[in-house]
Amino acid sequence: EAMAMERPVVATSAAAAALTARPGIDLEVADDAAAFAAKVLAVMDPAAGDRMGQRARARILADYAWASRFARLDELIARGETPRPAPTPASTSPGPEAAAVSAR
Structure with a gap:
């Protein structure tokens, strides 16, 4: 949601794995506290954060917006x-066979 709102995102590799976003381009990825803090500080730079936010929104619109999802469905069809x-x-739960066995 943050990416769709043009906000820069810092995520762990586990969280980013489910996304099509490109690390270092559409979002930042860090797995330890020091690296995570450094990435957060980097995207707090207004120009850098704005650029990443714009790329993030473009990625979300290209890969997850209804229009792109329907286009993919049209391709499959x-x-x-x-x-x-x-x-x-x-x-x-036991099926009808179990009831028949227990009734005997």
Whole structure:
């Protein structure tokens, strides 16, 4: 959300792994306290923070906005592909077979 609002972001590598954002371009990545603090100080520079925020918003719009998501869906449909349904979770309750066995 911060990236969509043109705000510079500093994240851990675990958090950034789920994004298409490019470290050092669209956001900063740091995993230890000293590096994280240094990255935060770097993006607090108004010019640097503004540039990163603008690139971050552009990345979010390109990869996550409704228009880009629908364009990807249109591509899948044009190729005859359909999204795979989510797997059905295994049942934790006994099925009808268990009731039949216990009734005997």
